[in-house]
Amino acid sequence: MIVFNNYFKVLKKYSSMIITYTIIFVAFAVFATNANTTNTSDSFSSTKTNVAVINRDQETVLIESFVNYLGDNAEIKELKDDEEALRDALFYREVDYILIIPENFTDDFMASKNPKIDTMNIPDSYSMKYTEILLNRYLNIAKVYVASDMDQVEIAENIKIDLKLNANIILSENSNMDTSVTINYFFNFFNYTFLMICVYIVGMVINSYKNSNIKRRNLVSSFSYKKLNFQLFLGSFCLTLAVWLIYIIISFILYPGSMLTNHGLLLIINSFVFSITVLAIGFFIGSVVKSREATDGIANVLSLGSSFLCGAFVPQELLGSTVLSIAQFLPSYWFIKNNNEIVTLTSYDLSSLQPILINMLIVLAFGIALFVANNVVSRLRLKDS
Amino acid sequence: MKNIIEVKKLTKHYKDFKALDNLSFEVKEGEILGLLGPNGSGKSTTINCILSLLNFDKGSIKILGQEMTPDAYDIKSKIGVVFQDVAVFDELTVYENINYFCGLYVNDKKIRQQYISDAIDLVGLKEFERFYPKQLSGGLLRRLNIACGIAHKPSIIILDEPTVAVDPQSRNNILEGIKQLNKNGATIVYTTHYMEEVEILCDRIIILDKGKIVASGTSKELKELVSIEEKITVELESFNDKFLEELKGSKNIGEVIYNDNILFVTYKKGKHNLKDLIDFMQVNKIKYNKIFSELPTLNDVFLELTGKELRD
Numbered sequence: 001m002i003v004f005n006n007y008f009k010v011l012k013k014y015s016s017m018i019i020t021y022t023i024i025f026v027a028f029a030v031f032a033t034n035a036n037t038t039n040t041s042d043s044f045s046s047t048k049t050n051v052a053v054i055n056r057d058q059e060t061v062l063i064e065s066f067v068n069y070l071g072d073n074a075e076i077k078e079l080k081d082d083e084e085a086l087r088d089a090l091f092y093r094e095v096d097y098i099l100i101i102p103e104n105f106t107d108d109f110m111a112s113k114n115p116k117i118d119t120m121n122i123p124d125s126y127s128m129k130y131t132e133i134l135l136n137r138y139l140n141i142a143k144v145y146v147a148s149d150m151d152q153v154e155i156a157e158n159i160k161i162d163l164k165l166n167a168n169i170i171l172s173e174n175s176n177m178d179t180s181v182t183i184n185y186f187f188n189f190f191n192y193t194f195l196m197i198c199v200y201i202v203g204m205v206i207n208s209y210k211n212s213n214i215k216r217r218n219l220v221s222s223f224s225y226k227k228l229n230f231q232l233f234l235g236s237f238c239l240t241l242a243v244w245l246i247y248i249i250i251s252f253i254l255y256p257g258s259m260l261t262n263h264g265l266l267l268i269i270n271s272f273v274f275s276i277t278v279l280a281i282g283f284f285i286g287s288v289v290k291s292r293e294a295t296d297g298i299a300n301v302l303s304l305g306s307s308f309l310c311g312a313f314v315p316q317e318l319l320g321s322t323v324l325s326i327a328q329f330l331p332s333y334w335f336i337k338n339n340n341e342i343v344t345l346t347s348y349d350l351s352s353l354q355p356i357l358i359n360m361l362i363v364l365a366f367g368i369a370l371f372v373a374n375n376v377v378s379r380l381r382l383k384d385s
Numbered sequence: 386m387k388n389i390i391e392v393k394k395l396t397k398h399y400k401d402f403k404a405l406d407n408l409s410f411e412v413k414e415g416e417i418l419g420l421l422g423p424n425g426s427g428k429s430t431t432i433n434c435i436l437s438l439l440n441f442d443k444g445s446i447k448i449l450g451q452e453m454t455p456d457a458y459d460i461k462s463k464i465g466v467v468f469q470d471v472a473v474f475d476e477l478t479v480y481e482n483i484n485y486f487c488g489l490y491v492n493d494k495k496i497r498q499q500y501i502s503d504a505i506d507l508v509g510l511k512e513f514e515r516f517y518p519k520q521l522s523g524g525l526l527r528r529l530n531i532a533c534g535i536a537h538k539p540s541i542i543i544l545d546e547p548t549v550a551v552d553p554q555s556r557n558n559i560l561e562g563i564k565q566l567n568k569n570g571a572t573i574v575y576t577t578h579y580m581e582e583v584e585i586l587c588d589r590i591i592i593l594d595k596g597k598i599v600a601s602g603t604s605k606e607l608k609e610l611v612s613i614e615e616k617i618t619v620e621l622e623s624f625n626d627k628f629l630e631e632l633k634g635s636k637n638i639g640e641v642i643y644n645d646n647i648l649f650v651t652y653k654k655g656k657h658n659l660k661d662l663i664d665f666m667q668v669n670k671i672k673y674n675k676i677f678s679e680l681p682t683l684n685d686v687f688l689e690l691t692g693k694e695l696r697d
Contacts, residue, residue, distance in 0.1 A: 002485065002488035004479075006485045009481055014476075014478035213470045213471065213472035216468060217533070217534075220437075220461060220464065222458040
């Protein structure tokens with residue numbers, strides 16, 4: 001096993017690089033963890049939006065009941081019925097939503113004429129959507145009672161009973177999204193440091209062996225070239241496996257509770273599949289690229305470029321469709337996509353796991369393609385020389 | 386003595402360029418054979434064909450009586466090669482480099498340790514064992530290159546211009562080392578374009594030019610091929626055409642050239658040429674500052690056979 005043993009002696013020269021990148025990685029992971037633990041995710045309380053009601057109708061029982069209901073679920077703000085004042089209030093966020101009840105609203109409503117309540121709001125805001133839900137819920141129920149020929153007092157009393165029910169929200173351990181988000185960051189950032197370490201080091205070591213002068217010396221020796229290549233592969237595999245294991249151990253230290261869950265297990269499997277492809281990338285670059293400077297450059301471009309393009313630094317949801325279309329040609333995209341999908345999994349039956357498995361197969365396909373390409377290139381080069 | 390290497394009618398083309406032209410020679414057991422020729426004469430191509438690093442168009446190569454092929458590992462285990470370009474790992478120390486290349490041939494760790502120690506002693510790198518190649522001078526690096534090629538104690542050693550760009554001290558060390566290896570029983574093929582080296586080192590010399598053997602034999606045999614017996618150079622204060630013509634008419638004279646107070650005379654034959662020339666100058670009261678005599682070199686052989694200098 002002289003070539004295999006020597007692989008690790010050559011590797012020694014690059015050990016400082018492994019340590020440096022691992023420190024960067026751990027620092028990032030710790031930072032991400034701390035950034036996500038200063039919140040109140042272990043309790044739930046509903047929030048109230050600021051709503052103003054401008055009533056241009058009479059003070060009717062129906063409207064009074066509606067305003068009371070709103071008051072239970074939102075902060076009612078008093079505003080002057082003046083177009084400019086209303087706009088200013090919205091602009092300066094004094095209120096999030098303004099309801100303008102038109103004249104004869106109650107009469108029209110009771111006559112089932114479907115009168116409309118005018119609204120002014122902050123478009124696409126949560127407060128807008130929330131207030132609309134409140135409004136629709138009240139009016140839809142009221143319509144049902146109007147159709148049953150009830151008067152305003154009966155309608156107000158019934159709706160009061162109906163809408164009194166509140167849902168109790170219990171946060172289960174599985175829905176602890178903050179830890180999931182942090183683990184997601186951890187494994188997405190893994191794309192950068194792991195790619196950099198493995199592609200650079202595997203590339204450099206293979207590059208040393210494939211240096212034309214050393215290659216000639218290996219070729220004239222009594223050591224079979226096939227055996228030499230196999231031991232080089234074995235060395236690269238062990239290195240990749242060792243770095244992967246270090247990262248997995250770090251994940252267990254940082255997130256002890258979360259890694260022993262279904263999510264954790266799937267993330268570990270996903271990162272292992274990705275590691276095999278990274279090994280293939282490193283091996284291919286080491287064999288094809290002739291200079292160390294070029295290997296260094298490619299490792300940098302590949303790790304940084306794929307991390308930016310595929311969503312390791314910026315979430316995939318925030319990347320443009322063109323960027324994502326290009327990213328699909330890189331294994332990192334499927335690895336990161338899988339990380340994102342794994343942390344949102346709620347059930348683990350075959351149909352839920354199917355897209356995850358398909359993504360893993362795509363990542364693996366990249367690796368197999370690179371191994372085949374490396375074999376072909378090596379054979380052609382040996383034949384040429 | 387039996388033939389260790391037999392090359393027969395070896396022909397090799399690089400596209401339209403004929404690098405080797407029907408080359409045939411043998412290397413006898415225990416000898417140091419020098420392949421001498423200018424750059425591009427086919428020395429390295431011959432070596433690469435012998436080592437199966439290059440395919441060739443025609444001919445055959447036998448080593449230890451067996452056809453040489455890329456997977457003739459039995460034969461390869463008995464060959465040590467030192468290439469012209471230094472082939473070592475920058476990431477490994479001197480010791481680790483020798484250990485790796487020796488390990489390609491020798492599995493046993495204890496034997497290997499002894500072999501490495503012997504190789505380090507041979508090339509004089511004992512105090513540099515823990516140095517990395519980038520910390521070594523050019524000469525020391527060449528010595529390491531040699532140690533990596535011969536550490537496994539091969540019975541056939543092929544050295545392809547191992548002293549290119551080496552300082553005189555390292556060159557002497559390398560040449561002494563090669564002599565020592567030969568004394569220890571190794572058969573050596575040594576290619577170079579430094580004629581002094583083959584003269585010091587080689588039992589037999591093959592002179593190559595344009596992929597062909599121009600001449601072969603011992604250094605003495607080759608020098609006998611040239612028509613010059615002696616070359617004399619004199620630094621004069623003055624000299625005139627009358628003396629020049631008179632000297633040209635003297636016996637055994639080959640060529641007389643006078644330029645910038647330097648007189649250059651070649652003699653075809655004769656044994657007392659220097660004395661005759663000194664007598665001639667004294668009789669004619671010609672004052673001289675320096676005078677020295679040289680015997681013909683391999684460069685003269687090459688010049689006479691090909692019409693060009695070895696280092697052209």
